[in-house]
Amino acid sequence: MAKVLMDGNSAIGEAAIRAGVRCYFGYPITPQNELTEYMAANLSRREDCSFVQAESEVSAINMVYGASLAGVRAMTSSSSPGISLKQEGISYLAACELPAVIVNMSRGGPGLGSIAAAQSDYFQATRGGGHGDYRTIVLAPASVQELADLTQKAFDLADKYRTPVIILGDGMLGQMKEPVEFRRERPAVIPVRSDALRGAKGRPSRIVKTFTSNPATLEEINWSLFRRYQVIKQKETMSETFMVDDARLIVVAFGSAARIARGAVKSARESGLKVGLFRPVTLWPFPEEEIKRLAKKTRHFLVFEMNMGQMLDDVKLALEGKGEIEFYGRTGGVIPTPSEVFRVISRYYYQSGLKKAK
């Protein structure tokens, strides 16, 4: 299939349709409205499909819960404040082992914040976000192509592990236009999940719940979820490296920040600095093993994010004290340029004595 020029938000929508999504429930919020509108235009009239502009983000996530109960691929999208509203619903999805895809095209916060891109929802996305002990898979694309590819993957992972999956983008990724190739066609026949609630015909009636008056039962439910998370950690972690083989300093960045950092790393290399980039693609599960391996090559890491230091914690935890970890962040919707980040890299490189190191 030929490449098309598309904004990131719309690319998510097209990819979701090709992945067989049947239901989209959403609510307008900048900077992801292109996705909601794309689904209104392209999903609502399809047979067996449903688009609802819900009355709130709370309502939308609960509609997703309902559609997922019925065994179909369902999704919602929003941006930071709206994702805060969805946290209760996501906790319920995780608890009841229901697949769903939730897209967060994040913006500056906290509060009403700004409509420009930021990465300050990392903690919200990777630490469960809602109440209780649970995790959701978090995918962090860094290009419109990756938005499309990871959207397909999100649905597959959600169904495979019966868990909600979050696509953590940002306003810049959502609204910029890049060429994108859609590699899959929408299936002609879309199967329904075998555990769907569709009426007790030919089988005993089913109950989907986690509420129990027996704490020991709930504890076992928690353990069962975490055993699954162990499997996900082993099998689904994704990350990417760029010029790390002989790097003396490794920049760690995700999403749009990684794009910016990549440009900065190239400039650094052109100036003779041995710098590389490590880009987590799954933020949960965080690629701990890969970072530990990189720490055998060099002790120096520079975490660069568009927030006040969130992935920074995961890098520190993964390295367990084995490393010199520096942080650079811009937030509130400020998007730094590669040359700004290059200056930061350069300053740190020289101040740490890396120019003289063997």
Added chain:
Amino acid sequence: MKGYIEIDRERCKGCEICIFFCPNKDIALSDELNAGGYLPAHFKNSDCSGCGVCALVCPEVAIEVYRG
């Protein structure tokens, strides 16, 4: 007598609603506790018409009604 009822005394919670609504006053509260700690309703079996009002109002579905 045209009717007969069976009250499941272990399901009954002694709410006395059936006693109140029975048109023939044919149900009374027992004086022996059931396992739930309630004094259950007890069918006196003296004048039942099989109208079924007791089963209609019983919250616990503790009453079966026969008529004929």
Added chain:
Amino acid sequence: MKKIYTRPKSLKTAAFHYCPGCGHSVVHRLTTEVIDEMDLQERAIGIPPPGCSVFAYNYFDVDMAESAHGRGAAVATGLKRAFPEGIVFTYQGDGDLAAIGTAETIHAANRGENITAIFINNAVYGMTGGQMAPTTIADQKTTTTPYGRDVKIEGYPLRISEMLALTRGAVYIERVAVNSPANIRKAKKAIHKAFQVQLDKLGFALVEVLSPCPTNWKMTPLESWQWVDNIMAKEFPLGVIKDVTEK
């Protein structure tokens, strides 16, 4: 003699955990009688709320899924949209439907979602110990209105069913009670009709049931059944609030 009344088939045999005289028990029984009579056991999917009836799935022998508090109408919307052949019903309390769930309920009704809502109004929050509900009567003492509901501070009892009737998507709304043989018979007819509306694909249907709560009203079962007539039904009149299904 012939047995003329026995337990409905789609009502499981577990003993109810509800209090003596509680309206939930009666409504569970009526709803499962309707499900049996309309042959819906294999198609029905129920969404109970958090609340005393959180364990409704221990009694209704149909597919059921728990919902977050107040979100039943949204869950039912998603479920029915994804699987229109299912007969989807919510079973909600007064806080669930008319406080925390007000937005979801009004908009599901407004969109004319083809679902059946069974709304249990007992003028109080039961499971959490008897706090004020939107439908608590003026001057009624609850644990959060210990001096009686003061309408100047706490507002008046909310007539959500009348509000829902204003939405054009709601086609059938009736208020019933389960506190006497005559009312129970009418309640069952209303529940039957509310499911029929879904089968006929006409729009949103809701039955509000004035339901006794002896424990939190601090009355005997009999006193509570009478309070429904003497006090509650004066604030919340029984009868058809809206019925445009004949058009």
